[in-house]
Amino acid sequence: MHSARQRRSASPTGSTAAGHRAGRRRPSSRRRGRPRRRGRNLLTSLLVTAGLLGSAAYLLLEGGRSDASGGAPHPRRTHDAPTPTPPPSSSPSQSPSPSASRTEIDVPPTGSGTFVTAQASGEKVGRGSRPVRYVVEVETGLDISPSQAANEIARILAAPRGWTHDPGNAFQLVGAGSPHDITIKIATPGTADALCWAGIHQDTGGEYNCEVPGGVVVNLKRWVEGSPTFDGPIHDYRALIINHEVGHFLGHSHVTCGGAGQLAPVMMQQIKGLHGCVANAWPYDEDGDFVTGPPV
Numbered sequence: 001m002h003s004a005r006q007r008r009s010a011s012p013t014g015s016t017a018a019g020h021r022a023g024r025r026r027p028s029s030r031r032r033g034r035p036r037r038r039g040r041n042l043l044t045s046l047l048v049t050a051g052l053l054g055s056a057a058y059l060l061l062e063g064g065r066s067d068a069s070g071g072a073p074h075p076r077r078t079h080d081a082p083t084p085t086p087p088p089s090s091s092p093s094q095s096p097s098p099s100a101s102r103t104e105i106d107v108p109p110t111g112s113g114t115f116v117t118a119q120a121s122g123e124k125v126g127r128g129s130r131p132v133r134y135v136v137e138v139e140t141g142l143d144i145s146p147s148q149a150a151n152e153i154a155r156i157l158a159a160p161r162g163w164t165h166d167p168g169n170a171f172q173l174v175g176a177g178s179p180h181d182i183t184i185k186i187a188t189p190g191t192a193d194a195l196c197w198a199g200i201h202q203d204t205g206g207e208y209n210c211e212v213p214g215g216v217v218v219n220l221k222r223w224v225e226g227s228p229t230f231d232g233p234i235h236d237y238r239a240l241i242i243n244h245e246v247g248h249f250l251g252h253s254h255v256t257c258g259g260a261g262q263l264a265p266v267m268m269q270q271i272k273g274l275h276g277c278v279a280n281a282w283p284y285d286e287d288g289d290f291v292t293g294p295p296v
Contacts, residue, residue: 105224109206110190111139117176118150125158128170132249133180136173139187142220149186156239161282163246182249183215184242192219208271209241211248218245227271230279240266240281247283258293265291 115137124131136150150173157171158164164171174180187195189206196204199212210217218241226237243266255267260276266283277293285291 105143105220107221107224108141108188111188112141113191113194114140115185115187116140116146118146119175120147120150120154120173121175121178122151122154122173124170124172125154126164126170127167128164131170131172132182133172133174133178134182134184135176135178135180137183137185139185139191139220142186142188144186144220144223152235152238153184153242156242157246159239159282161284161286162239162243163250163283165284165288169250184218184245185215186218186220186223188220192217209245211245216242216245216249218242222271229270229272229274230281232279232281236281240270240279243281243283254296255293256296258291262293263291265293268293 118136118138120136134153136146136153138144138146138149154171154173156162163169185195192209193204193206195212195217196202196208196210199217200210202210204210204219207219207221209219209222222241223238224234226234230237230240247267252267254269255265257264257268257275257277262277263280263285264270264274264277266280268277270277270279280291283290
């Protein structure tokens with residue numbers, strides 16, 4: 001801020017001295033007194049004018065004068081002056097969460113091969129006497145929150161048209177370190193291929209998911225991009241992935257389309273073609289009937 005500066009005015013010493021000298025002199029006539037009065041008036045006018053000019057110059061200088069520390073001139077305050085932008089923080093920025101700021105998730109061809117387990121857990125869903133306890137793991141370094149993925153899978157397995165429609169089935173999401181029956185992994189295409197080959201000697205070609213002893217492997221590409229044969233929201237295709245692979249764990253084998261215009265069974269490999277059926281993500285239809293077809 002500017003410090004308050006007091007305006008200094010020069011004292012009119014010349015005028016005061018002239019007044020003293022005038023007091024000692026006695027005018028000899030009225031004719032001689034008039035010029036001196038005009039002189040005094042002229043001198044006073046000149047001093048007043050000089051004072052005004054000095055004040056104006058002072059005000060002009062105040063508008064752009066540097067402060068005493070040698071800084072830049074202070075700007076004039078105006079109504080439309082922009083608000084100064086604060087300097088950026090020196091702390092590192094944090095990447096936004098995928099669900100808040102990202103519309104696309106990067107799918108690298110391969111990853112670290114190590115996984116982080118979701119800390120999420122949930123209540124038992126379904127009427128079965130013994131729930132299938134499962135954990136969800138996501139390959140490290142991916143732009144996916146393990147807890148968000150686990151909660152999405154939990155909603156799929158708890159859906160009314162899901163596997164819990166069968167009264168013999170029940171599921172429960174458990175967190176890291178808890179006893180569990182299966183592990184659902186989300187992995188890059190390269191890592192998924194390695195896990196599927198190690199588990200069941202199946203070549204998934206960087207494209208497919210698989211069910212292996214002790215768990216399910218979800219190909220990140222399918223989780224993110226869906227399938228060209230499936231016309232629907234990505235969440236519905238994720239439901240197809242989970243329902244198909246968990247269906248294998250429950251003992252269901254591959255089937256094919258039951259007839260043109262019918263719903264495609266979840267145990268059908270819909271990504272390889274619908275064969276006249278309509279894409280479908282759920283084991284049961286809206287009437288509660290199990291959707292199936294001829295065995296493959």
